[in-house]
Amino acid sequence: MIRFSLLLLLLIGSLSCKKEPAAHSRDLTLRVGAADMPVWVRGNAAGGRIVLFLHGGPGECSYCLRPFFEGIEQNALMVYWDQRLAGSSRGNADPEAWSYAQHANDLRQLVLLLKQLYPQQSIWLFGHSFGVELGWEFLSTGDNATLVAGFVAMNGTYATLPWLKDVQRWVMREGSSRGDSEAVAYFRPLTLTAENAKQVVKWGEWYSRMFRVGANPQWPSDDPAFVRQMKFSSAHSSLSQLTNTAQQDRYYNELIFKFDRTAELTRLELPIRLFWGVNDGIVPLETGLSTQALLQGEVPLVRFSNSWHSAFHTENEKFTRELLKAIGL
Amino acid sequence: MPFVPCGLVKQILFLLLMPLCMQAQGQWLKLGYRAESLSRPGLALAIENPIRTSFKSWQSFVGFGLNYYLHRHNHQAVLFGPQLGLRYTHPSGIFGDLRLDLNLYRSFYAGTTYAATSDGVFKKIPLAGQWGFAPGIQLSGGYDFRQHYQKPYRISTGLSYYQQWPYSSSYRHGYALDLTLHYLLQP
Numbered sequence: 399m400i401r402f403s404l405l406l407l408l409l410i411g412s413l414s415c416k417k418e419p420a421a422h423s424r425d426l427t428l429r430v431g432a433a434d435m436p437v438w439v440r441g442n443a444a445g446g447r448i449v450l451f452l453h454g455g456p457g458e459c460s461y462c463l464r465p466f467f468e469g470i471e472q473n474a475l476m477v478y479w480d481q482r483l484a485g486s487s488r489g490n491a492d493p494e495a496w497s498y499a500q501h502a503n504d505l506r507q508l509v510l511l512l513k514q515l516y517p518q519q520s521i522w523l524f525g526h527s528f529g530v531e532l533g534w535e536f537l538s539t540g541d542n543a544t545l546v547a548g549f550v551a552m553n554g555t556y557a558t559l560p561w562l563k564d565v566q567r568w569v570m571r572e573g574s575s576r577g578d579s580e581a582v583a584y585f586r587p588l589t590l591t592a593e594n595a596k597q598v599v600k601w602g603e604w605y606s607r608m609f610r611v612g613a614n615p616q617w618p619s620d621d622p623a624f625v626r627q628m629k630f631s632s633a634h635s636s637l638s639q640l641t642n643t644a645q646q647d648r649y650y651n652e653l654i655f656k657f658d659r660t661a662e663l664t665r666l667e668l669p670i671r672l673f674w675g676v677n678d679g680i681v682p683l684e685t686g687l688s689t690q691a692l693l694q695g696e697v698p699l700v701r702f703s704n705s706w707h708s709a710f711h712t713e714n715e716k717f718t719r720e721l722l723k724a725i726g727l
Numbered sequence: 728m729p730f731v732p733c734g735l736v737k738q739i740l741f742l743l744l745m746p747l748c749m750q751a752q753g754q755w756l757k758l759g760y761r762a763e764s765l766s767r768p769g770l771a772l773a774i775e776n777p778i779r780t781s782f783k784s785w786q787s788f789v790g791f792g793l794n795y796y797l798h799r800h801n802h803q804a805v806l807f808g809p810q811l812g813l814r815y816t817h818p819s820g821i822f823g824d825l826r827l828d829l830n831l832y833r834s835f836y837a838g839t840t841y842a843a844t845s846d847g848v849f850k851k852i853p854l855a856g857q858w859g860f861a862p863g864i865q866l867s868g869g870y871d872f873r874q875h876y877q878k879p880y881r882i883s884t885g886l887s888y889y890q891q892w893p894y895s896s897s898y899r900h901g902y903a904l905d906l907t908l909h910y911l912l913q914p
Binding site: 423424425426427428429430433434436438482483486487488489490491492493506507510511514629630631632633634644645 | 764766798799800801802834836837838839840841842843846847849852855857893894895896897899900
């Protein structure tokens with residue numbers, strides 16, 4: 399009886415273990431103020447490059463997306479960081495104190511820490527969706543742009559008002575071509591200004607119509623690889639992940655409407671690459687083109703023609719190839 | 728320094744430790760495998776005392792539990808505290824019980840924790856982690872070998888749910904599946 403129980407315990411225990419394929423693996427936590435933010439470094443150090451992933455949301459879970467960066471890990475070090483109040487970050491950070499500046503300072507401290515831990519590596523930022531907003535905020539603050547080798551931005555915005563207008567036009571265009579007259583009728587009369595955007599934009603109503611006309615039919619979170627990764631890597635269940643995401647209310651209700659780095663973008667001088675899923679309705683291609691127009695010099699915009707919001711999921715091979723090329727590998 | 732009523736602290740400590748101090752007659756030792764969130768390995772150890780020592784179909788009990796789990800590359804944690812439960816044992820030996828846990832929670836983060844003390848200056852924090860409360864409930868069922876085999880064993884499996892708070896200014900839902908072997912220390 400006891401032997402049988404012990405055997406069963408051992409069997410269950412061995413099933414719970416998961417093999418880590420990465421050559422370099424380091425877990426750490428960065429504490430800034432009251433936030434304890436987990437960081438995972440995985441991959442190949444021989445390439446001399448770190449790709450620091452700025453996840454979206456805000457409130458998402460960086461390490462859950464790891465399956466889509468396997469190709470990067472074979473050639474460079476991937477750094478997965480759960481931002482404060484996101485993913486499996488911990489501590490007692492105050493949701494009421496949520497700010498872009500605080501996030502940018504968290505990122506600065508992480509970059510400075512990585513430079514101490516990996517002095518031989520050059521650090522590239524890769525931002526996705528909200529991570530792009532964070533990237534622009536960080537790069538256009540103080541001397542931060544001198545700390546990193548470059549920035550790859552995927553389907554994210556530099557300013558809220560032009561982005562909202564791009565979304566409005568995109569929904570009207572797609573709604574017309576798909577025969578969704580209700581969506582068109584909802585968006586057509588909206589006149590957005592910096593002053594009224596906070597009152598005009600009802601996120602639930604916007605996003606339900608955007609998704610109805612195909613803004614992003616394929617989510618990484620629907621992929622079994624993501625689900626497995628979240629199950630094994632996040633401190634949360636899917637239930638508590640929702641709870642955590644609700645801590646971003648200050649962002650959605652207030653701060654996003656003040657976000658505008660237009661002027662700062664024109665002054666950036668570091669290497670920048672734009673990656674865009676051209677079918678995306680969440681952050682449409684038009685936002686990418688206006689980003690490109692604002693930046694100095696010739697900034698390449700890599701188009702992913704079979705992708706929406708997350709090309710690392712829908713066109714993974716091309717994404718891996720282009721990202722490695724962008725960082726010089 | 729926030730005001731902490733000394734009497735309240737004493738009462739909480741008494742509540743936490745009471746099950747350990749109770750009489751030994753009818754005391755059970757429980758050792759189990761704890762599958763935290765189903766996929767994370769752990770252990771569950773508990774002492775259980777019946778509130779009434781004579782065996783009945785319906786029996787209430789108090790106990791003290793110490794649980795551990797490992798979430799690889801994320802954290803490891805212990806949950807410990809008093810337990811209060813009610814069990815029904817069928818003459819066939821099959822039993823089911825409902826248990827309330829009043830656990831404290833302490834996690835230890837994976838890897839090294841670096842605290843930014845000022846811009847670009849970092850200090851390593853040993854044993855960094857988080858304290859919290861983790862009250863929960865467990866529903867379990869099993870078999871009592873005393874009924875037909877006169878052996879001082881029980882085996883059970885149970886599903887527990889708890890809420891850990893605070894967690895990043897909010898709370899976290901937690902759940903675990905236990906497979907437990909019970910041994911009667913003092914018949």
